[in-house]
Amino acid sequence: MARRETPAAGPGSRALVVDVIRSAGTISRVELAGLTGLTQPSISMIVRILIADGVVHETGSAGSVRGKPRKLLAITPAGRFGIGFHLGVDALTCVAVDLTGGVVGREVVPLDGDDPGGDDVAARLADRFRDFTDGLDLPTSRIEGLAIVAATARPGREAAGPDLNAVRAELAGRLGIPVLVENDAAAAALGEFWSRRVSRDQSFAGIYLSTGIGAGLVFGGALFRGTSVDAGELGHFSIHYDGRPCPCGNRGCVERYASMTAVADTARADADLAGRLRLEGSVPEVYDAVARAAVSGDPGAYALLDEAAGRLAVAAASMVNLLDVGRLVLTGPGVAVAGSIFAQRVRGQLARSVHARHRREVMVELSAQPRDAASIGAAALVVQASIAPAS
Ligand SMILES: [Zn+2]
Structure with a gap:
């Protein structure tokens, strides 16, 4: 340093x-x-x-x-705790971490028929918080706060989906602790930064592979948010000038090829693969079935994921070049089963094409808890805000 x-x-x-x-x-x-x-x-x-x-x-x-x-x-790990809630597609994941980012409690609550954007969302989240912390027997005086993260959430401003910023103040009042709102990919990156003991001198990035694709950027020990809190939209990096149209207005966005949604859609459309693997259910269910088949040696499933990984690697290399990232973590439910396929492709692409490759190696790591990374990151965000607030 x-x-x-x-x-x-x-x-x-x-x-x-x-x-x-x-x-x-x-x-x-x-x-x-x-x-x-x-x-x-x-x-x-x-x-x-x-x-x-x-x-x-x-x-x-x-x-x-x-x-x-x-x-x-x-x-001191157990000196204080942070609580993180990840509002996912079909479940609320609740996590408690100690000051080093170590997980001390976890609970997954299905959201079947439970609209998280309903009127009494603050009341229901407050109940969930009390149930979770009571169950873990965590002393209230040692809980530093709660952070809620979601794919569409952005701190301090309106975003699509349940408007968590609108319930933030009410929830803080009910619980008597600070409540933060953050984007899932950004939180996941911060959590990896904190628990992996990455130095604040390192330009650090996390790629969050889920139904969409996002990136979290940690520069100087703090999340980089950009002018309008929109930084990290890696999923909308275009990798094809004339590629698939994207609802964002762009064409060829990497999310249209490499997200869990894109892979599941391609797999369903492939009659041979869909029949052989009996693909049915939600995007995460179909995607996980393809990923399991790929790591078990099914050539069709492997080719599909390998291509998605190759496309993600192109976007990752552009991001690393643009920001001179020194260390990169792949995380999110999309790398829970077949993470090695993605890590291999990204490492290969960076080793071949990244501008700084003659000066240093860009470290590419896989998250140890990819499915829980966003909720762990949320809890780590609370811990950071409490004991080492980024200026
Ligand atoms: Zn797009």
Whole structure:
């Protein structure tokens, strides 16, 4: 990490210290001063407060300096918790994470016939929150907040689908804690950034493969949102000048070829494949059946997913070039079963074509919990806002 100019010891410094401890895992006060550019007295003061607040603790020692052991610092996982709700196509996924992003509780509630955009949505989400946190026996005083994420949600402004921003204030009033609203792809990227201990000096991106395709961008430790909170619409990167029309107004959008919806539609239209794999049901059901067949060696299913992966890889390479991304995670339900097919294609494309390939390798990783990534990310967003708010 490059040494920064010495910042003043204000609230931003506390966030910086927490974030450097998070990405380091364990670190000494001396190293912390070196990496943050803060003075030793400032570090001592901030660390003292963080220990008193239960955010950081001392652990082990890193050898000794003139006979005096140097204590290491680490984030205290169970000090506080964040709750994340992901409003998906057919289910509400509820997750609780500790301060390191580790999952301490999870519950999936089917949304059959339950319209999440109904009139009393705030009341129902509040009930769900209480049931979930009571069931986990999490002390209310240690819950830092709730974040709700959905494919169409954008923080602070209207979006298609249930208007979560409209219920945010009411829900915060009912629960007495901060409530955040975020896009699912953005939240998933932030969650991967937090729990993978990615350094804030890294340009980090997450590609969220679901019924649509989105990207989350984390620059300088903070989500990049753009001018109108619309950043990350990777699904509408055009990969064909004359390609399939897209409802967005563009042609050839990668989402029209590589999303779970596009793959399921192509599979259903292929009489041979649809008959052989007995494809029926919703988009996620059809897609998962194709993905399972692909990893089990069905050549038709493999070819279909491999082509989708190849197309996604072209868009991913353009994004990496445009933003000089250093580390990329593939996540979302679309990579839950056949993630290796996508990872292979994206790695191959980046190794062949990315501009910076002669200077460095772009790390491409697969999410460890792709189906829950959006809800985990939502909960991580709460944790970040609480202990290391991005300036
Ligand atoms: Zn489009």
